[in-house]
Amino acid sequence: MLTRTWVTAGEPESRIRVTQPSPPRAATPGVAGADWTVAADQVLVDASLSGETAAFDVIVERYQRQVYQLCYRFVGNHEDASDLAQDVFIRAYRGLRGFRGRSALGTWLYRIAVNVSLNRMALKAPRTEPIDHREHRDAAIELPETTLLRSERAAEVRAAVARLPRKQRATLILRVYHELPHQEIAEILGSSVGAVKANFFHALANLKKLLQ
């Protein structure tokens, strides 16, 4: 069975590899001052439920980048994304007892992040940041006109993505920007692989219309 291995917190970009088996379950550190950073997710979950706050700190450290980036993709600005990321982990902690381990911890956190982000967007139109805050290309080797054009095109795409229906938007973000396999997206969105593919198709078709 294919399982997902999440990148470590130190890596700069959220990339999911699906062909590697999950790491073996590490032994529980078990003593005060133990190194939780090497513990497997389920061990950290169990320890967190036992009151080891340091274990949950490691969960946060391990996944905060991916969660933040996912939230950012939905809301398009740092302020809201950081608020949402905080909310995701607080909800995760309070709902940790409900995590059964049927899916990967990362998948479960993504599910919370998607729901929190979509709910936020339903209530409050996101304030997208100015273009120059979002583009981090090497401007030194690029003509200003080229940078501006690329920024404008990127802004058009972001605006179009934001206009997609909820599930289509979530599917597109998870597939295109987080490179999740369809099966994982199905688990996150609570749907079937076929529905995910259909949503992705319609997301692209609608995006095409919106960008014309």
Added chain:
Amino acid sequence: MSHLSSEEFIDLLDGALPPARGQHLLTCAACRTEAEALTGVLTRAAAVGEVPAPSPLFWAHLSSRIRAGLAAPIARTWQELVWWPGSGWAAGLASMLLVLLVSQSSFRGSSDLHLGSSPAAHTVRAAADPADDIDNDQAWAVVRTVADDAGDDAAEDAGIATRPDAAERITLELSAREKSELAQLLAGELKRSGT
């Protein structure tokens, strides 16, 4: 041979379309055009760029915020306050709210007939808009009253942590859009529950 389905187009983009179905593209200009369009828009979407990296200090700050948030007492949002599982009073509240909203809407509708479209009519209608004057809005007054009348014991039984004047505070803080959203949620919940 039939055209590619939506799933097959996605398989094509993933490079997972069975060769037998791929043969169809050689003979079908429509599917070929669609595939090229999808590839183009996918490429354009993927080129948007990465999420800008926040300050390196941000991650430690976020961890601190999460710890602080976990240490703080649970404060329910207005949605959670209304829809917390087991809050039996929510259905009653929703019913009363909707009845009032409908009745108020009907009342306004009949008023509008009499007032016509004169500037004065607009003034009267604007004043009656709950978004403009929440204190005089009957529907929201009832929401506050019902929520307060539900009592702390009932709320605690339902798992809700309330504070004095919580409903008053929530309704006063809601924007017009949030109130509209709440009304939609209530209507949806009623429809779902068959109330």
